[in-house]
Amino acid sequence: MPAKHKVQKMLKKxxxxxxxxxxxxxxxxxxxxxxxxxxxxxxxxxxxxxAAQEEGADNTALLDELELIKAQRKKAIKVIKSIKEEHSQS
Structure with missing residues (x-):
């Protein structure tokens, strides 16, 4: 008889x-x-x-872009977590 782990794995497949x-x-x-x-x-x-640049207008644009990227990453991580939760509940 197959092990419980193998049966669960087959059911997932x-x-x-x-x-x-x-x-x-x-x-x-x-x-x-x-x-x-x-x-x-x-x-x-x-x-x-x-780190390589001095203070100036370019820094402001880079900082804005950095904040935008961080916000996008947080959103994406939340989506991944919700997908994982849906799979664990199924």
Missing amino acids: IKAFLDSDYREQVARKEKILDVLKRLKKRTKAIERQL
């Missing part, structure tokens, strides 16, 4: 196969994770630019 909404959410989560990685790289690049 069957559910994923039958539930197209689940597959769409997984694909959406993967895309969001990719965007998060790119935003993190952009955040680090802006921080390097800020």
Whole structure:
């Protein structure tokens, strides 16, 4: 008889196969994770630019962009958490 863990794993695979909404959410989560990685790289690049530059108008624009990116990252993380909660409740 298969172990309990193996049975649960098989059930998850069957559910994923039958539930197209689940597959769409997984694909959406993967895309969001990719965007998060790119935003993190952009955040680090802006921080390097800020460290290299002196005070001025360029700093203000970079700081504004940095705040916008941080807000977008927080939003994306909330979406990922909600997707995870939906999967755990199912």
